[in-house]
Amino acid sequence: MSTPDGLPPLREVIAKLGLTARKSLGQNFILDLNLTRRIARAAAPLDDVTVLEIGPGPGGLTRALLLEGAAKVVAIERDTRCRPALEAIAAHYPGRLEIIEGDALSVDQAALVQDAPGPVKVVANLPYSVATPLLVGWLSVEPWPPWYELLCLMFQREVADRLIATPGSKVYGRLSVLAQWRCEVRLALTLPPAAFTPPPKVASAVVTLTPRAAPAPACRLTSLAAVTAAAFGQRRKMVRASLARLSEDAEELLAKVGIAPTARAEQLTVADFARLAAAYEARKDKAG
Known part of the structure; x- marks a missing residue:
């Protein structure tokens, strides 16, 4: 079966490597390239952009980002089983994919992209187990504005709902205030459990967060x-x-x-x- 990028279908890739999503790592793979391209487009434009991707797994979203024109993708992955799949993508896109083995919670992310010639965007189908700690870390960057131009992130729908919640909502809380004070927050698209392998028990959603140059009213x-x-x-x-x-x-x-x-x-x-x-x-x- 042919694919738009000329690489084997992701389903074949994970079958060949014997990859299964690990619950302990919060993994849920998206195998449909058309769907991952929709996620990539939510972060558009990607021309001249360096994308920092967290938890690429076997590279479904990675392939979409490169196909949609990202100048470079820096992918942080702690699951060494996924390395062969990512290396095949890197070989297909010479010089455009850098693979970093490590835990995104402990890696100095800003240092990885500090020499990027263009703007930096963080785009990720976040492992559910670390999604909120990672987000709080990005929202707490000092000094502000941060080193990234955009966050385009996949969350469990309940987390996405908290991010976009308005006063009066039962899910409006600390995360809502912090995110909306520092960023313009938008719900980009929602995905049913069936979009993932294996299907999670809840729906998911992609949220974009665009940093405000000067959050107002001003405070520490x-x-x-x-x-x-x-x-x-x-x-x-x-x-x-x-x-x-x-x-x-x-x-x-x-x-x-x-x-x-x-x-x-x-x-x-x-x-x-x-x-x-x-x-x-x-x-x-x-x-x-």
Whole structure:
């Protein structure tokens, strides 16, 4: 069977290598090149772009990224069983695929792409087991704006829903605030379990996060993290109560930024939290 890139169908590749997705690594393979190309296009344009890919597995999305015109793909994979499949792709696209063996949580990702001639985009069908820690790491990069131009990431649908959640939603929380304060967040496409091998128990979704040059209202990330942790840590309580653990003058801080002390965390907007964080850090800095 012919494929658009001239390489064997991925199903044949994994059968030949005896590859099976490992639950311990959070693996679920997408074998349909048409589908992986849709994911790659969500990160477009890719011309002159270096793509950092996390957990490429046997290379389904890798092939799509190269086929869609990525100048170079730097792929971090900890599963050594996938190396032969990735090396075959590298041979087919000379000089355009760099394979890094290692754990993306411990690898210095920025260093891998610091000499990239063009912009860097992170595109990945993330292993479910490390998706949230990786995302929090990317959103916590300092200084800001970060070293990447775009995050285009596959998550379990429940995580995607948290990222795009708005105030009033039951899934609106700390991750929603952090992501939306630092990035423009968009749901790009959804995928049913049947799109994967083996099929997971839940649906998945691709989300794009485009860093804001200057997140506003301005505050320190550490302050925003502290305020959201306190507020959402007791989300059923009024904010005057949930923030009391953080500051003895919680009601005064709330009044200063125009937030009703009887409001609950899920009712506050991203801007509310940022203003509250700025007031909190100003009071803390003044106190020494």
